[in-house]
Amino acid sequence: MRVHRSNQRTPDVGREGGYKRNMKLHLRGATLITCDAQDQILSADLLISNGLIEAFLPHNSPTPDGAETISVAGKWLVPGFVQAHVHLVQTLFRGLADDLALLDWLRERIWPLERAHDPESIYWSARLGITEMLLGGTTAVLDMATVHNTDAVFRAASEAGIRASIGNAMMDRDNEAGLGTSTEAALAEAERLRARWHGQGRLAFSYAPRFVPSCSEALLKQTVALARQHGCQIHTHASENLDEVAMVRRMTGRDNVRYLHDIGMTGPDVVLAHCIHLTDEEVAILVKTDTTLTHCPGSNCKLASGLAMVPELRAKGVRWALGADGAPCNNRMDIFAEMRLAALLQKPRLGAETMTATEVLRMATVDGAKALGLNAGSIETGRQADLVVLDPDMPHSLGGGDPRSAIVYSMTPANVTDVFIGGQQVVADRAVVGWSTAETISSSKAALSRVRGRAGL
Ligand SMILES: [Zn+2]
16 A cells, blocks of 8 residues: 655655754544553544644644645554664674574674674664664664764664664673773763764764673763763663573672662663563662663563563553564564564463553553653654554454554554654655665675674674
């Protein structure tokens, strides 16, 4: 199905300043799955102005003066999906690190491969991952890059027009792969990147220490101080794997989240990926500090890390977002697959009523947007017009019942026809607007071959 447009405009992707901010769009004829506080499902047109949702209009309303009309009749509109834990630099490593547990996965494959990257291979890895995610309706990401050349990730995100909070992976402890820097170099690189990219268009800088075993206490404490000084988020991994948790106990004498809390790395500005293996005391810390956790069910299954106690922690008031993690531990960057797993995995343990489609869809939209501090994640007036057009009439998804069930249990990226970020169309008729997917594929293949050659993998 194609979205029929009344007049074609030239896309001006990624340059928020250069985008025609006064552009008005009238999206006609869709069903709106709003993810607002009442979880309303509405039949209404949307008027978008200056990148924001300005008004809901009755179907068949006349097009307001100066607005461009796009017919989305028969389609569903949902808020853009948010993935609150990804690694765009790892997209090229898909298939190169299968069937390994976390620490071997890191030491034997991921760190040597990251070390073999060059700026151009990082750019193409990010571009490949962003292509996959935009085509699947993801409009915002929280990304951990690698130690060097993080500018290339920012450059790809900027060209795509995706909302992205990105940080260099900070590592100042020795490891087998020799990936890392001194404490001073890690912090200096973070400061350089923050000054260069934070607040540029849809981009933000976030401080991204890799995880406790890779970081000295001095690095972690200075990271907390700098993040608070500059109002940036902190993004790290925590308590993903039992061997990691044991290693942190040996290194610090404390449980992982207890340790992070003691050095100041908990709070509403902190996003911790995974948090599978927690003590009751650590759960209480996360509740009290309003720290956001990111659930990555595909990665947690594939690395045999374990099953996060998402429903129990949600019931205590912990906010969980969703993310696919990286291509070599998933192996898809597909929010539909993560939503389906997030719902299904808990049901054998806690019953079929656990983790409803409505709850899971909220994790992937409004809760993810809150985690990233975005004015997005729901279809409400005044919100950013980050919108995904879904075609429900496909063989694998056509049916009755609540549309949210179809989205979580049946749909795949194949249902995504068009995507808007800040009212700007970034996917049109199942194609990325801002760049050539054919070029992304051919250049990614060339980059992959260079990286594999250097890494010997
Ligand atoms: Zn990760």
